[in-house]
Amino acid sequence: MKFNYQAGNGWQSDSQEFDDRGQQFGDGLFETVRLDGHGVAPLWQMHIERLALGLKALRFSDAAVELVLHAVDSIAHPPGMTACKLLVTRGVGLRGYGFSPDLMPLVTVRYFNAPEFSTSPYVAGTSDVVLSTQPLLAGHKHLNRLEQVLARDSFDAEWNECIMLDSSGIVIEGCMSNVFVKLDGRWLTPEITSSGINGVVRRWLLDTNPEINVQNFGLPELNSAQGLIFTNSLVGIRSCHIFDSQTLDVAPEAKRWQLAYQEMFE
Amino acid sequence: MKFNYQAGNGWQSDSQEFDDRGQQFGDGLFETVRLDGHGVAPLWQMHIERLALGLKALRFSDAAVELVLHAVDSIAHPPGMTACKLLVTRGVGLRGYGFSPDLMPLVTVRYFNAPEFSTSPYVAGTSDVVLSTQPLLAGHKHLNRLEQVLARDSFDAEWNECIMLDSSGIVIEGCMSNVFVKLDGRWLTPEITSSGINGVVRRWLLDTNPEINVQNFGLPELNSAQGLIFTNSLVGIRSCHIFDSQTLDVAPEAKRWQLAYQEMFE
Structure with a gap:
């Protein structure tokens, strides 16, 4: 199950534009989150904190960080799925490494089932x-x-x-x-x-x-x-x-x- | 003007899958090529050579390298456009860093007009x-x-x-x-x-x-x-x-x- 969320603009189709800076330069971050059986992530706060630190390190503007965290927090956890991968990119930019601080970041969420826990070494x-x-x-x-x-x-x-x-x-x-x-x-x-x-x-x-x-x-x-x-x-x-x-x-x-x-x- | 080419499978729509390893891991290469007024790239051979070296460094299989170079070489240069960006990714993989050698690489081509030459220092x-x-x-x-x-x-x-x-x-x-x-x-x-x-x-x-x-x-x-x-x-x-x-x-x-x-x- 996949969803895209363009921060500020709501949910979109399940593919990215060629010009997305994630694809062009790896200009973004990800989080891989394990959920419990109710779709709750026990360590959600730590994921969000790390994501916020990463966005600042990649020099996302304060406004963009806020948009991204709002988008991520608005994600509905579908019942039954026990893991998700969040992928945040700086969005669709013009040619070249430079970017405008008002680029609209892209948040993509992919749900899947986590592997069963194992204790085998x-x-x-x-x-x-x-x-x-x-x-x-x-x-x-x-x-x-x-x-x-x-x-x-x-x-x-x-x-x-x-x-x-x-x-x-x-x-x-x-x-x-x-x-x-x-x-x-x-x-x-x-x-x-x-x-x-x-x-x-x-x-x-x-x-x-x-x-x-x-x-x-x-x-x-x-x-x-x-x-x-x-x-x-x-x-x-x-x-x-x-x-x-x-x-x-x-x-x-x-x-x-x-x-x-x-x-x-x- | 944008085209996607899945090596071996021909041209596709102008967006990538979320699961493309370019977007996930930056798992790919690019070339930015200047063309003359006839759509010919005078240094094409050097671009192709560098791309081939890069594909080998990223451990694309010999078969994948061949597919990519064939796809790249089959690109039609539209008249009037004086530059293109080629982007090659390892393709759409499963979750995780590992990849199968028979993944179908994705070649994307984006045409645009190069800036006018300038001599200003x-x-x-x-x-x-x-x-x-x-x-x-x-x-x-x-x-x-x-x-x-x-x-x-x-x-x-x-x-x-x-x-x-x-x-x-x-x-x-x-x-x-x-x-x-x-x-x-x-x-x-x-x-x-x-x-x-x-x-x-x-x-x-x-x-x-x-x-x-x-x-x-x-x-x-x-x-x-x-x-x-x-x-x-x-x-x-x-x-x-x-x-x-x-x-x-x-x-x-x-x-x-x-x-x-x-x-x-x-």
Whole structure:
């Protein structure tokens, strides 16, 4: 089920104009939201906050941010659907990178059913795609995702996820998720200030577990970890038990967090 | 005037599906091509070569590359139009970053009239947007262009172009063009191996003027340059006479190259 909403002008047909700046330049943002059985998104507020931060980082005007958030908030959740993807673009512009602040943004919503929750642990490896460093875009779920497309395409056949590093060897994230590691009894997650997406499950875990530290680490640490988890709005929290062909323990905290996340959607 | 061509399936309507991977992830490439009065593109072969290299870098299958190049080559040039933008995406995929090699790529062509050639020199400055480093994508005219969108938006009112640096201070390109500088009597242009687009006018200038060197340089050199030019398929070759509020000479070679470029379109 798909709907388009041109902020300010209401719902439209289910296709975009060629000249939409999402298609031309990846000039926009997205959110992938898990809903409960009643069509309610338990972490909706965090999605909206991240979207608003992203719109500001992409220099949408205050008026455009307001239009977009109003459009997004007016979305009717169809019963039975358990996930949606929101896609916000700067709208249909003239030729060239420049844009007028009064462009009408386009909000598109796509409903689908989220995968069933699973507790089976992941097999993961290290991606050969090195993430670039761009503090102006770090944290935001923008539409420039070619690095993830290339990383996903170079998965080994048995992988469920991969670890992506930046050029200084810092672990940033998974291709489709954020990453948390238990080292010397402490849980850490990378800073996400120069690369990567600040995921909603990441934020929820940090909010609900203040003992987790935001601190960078490298690849060598992962091989001696007492726990490694990947987090993603749709699949929730998944432990990794085989990383780069080495076996890792599944930490008890991971199971607890996994259940706490899943319970929100019951 | 707009046409869509789904490679292999012929021409379609003038809008894209929401699920097109161009819109979702910036998963595609573009070419902006200047045509002469007969609808012929003098540098067509260079555009096609760059597009083919980009498709391979984005891991389009050999079969997909062939389909795209056939579609692009079958484009009828409408008389009177002097420019076109080709946009190639990986096509309509399922949810997620992964893709099947047998996805049907989408080629979209948009005709418009190029700006009249002008010899008036540019005013330029230095962008505060630092380009990220990604050798896997460098050189290719892909659809992940948020850095250029941000750079264009931070132009001073009097600028025609800007210089963009990488994080090590190397000059990479202009926001919309490649850059050439004359230092100690020698013309240089940056390598474009870790960031930036390998422009068609850049390649034409290097091919026709073997005395130009491909060599990196920094910002300090620009202030003592004996010439600074920006190159772009649509506007051709433009000298810069005011850079960061300092006056620069307009080099005689620049005028000669400018005319040689323009003559191809007569």
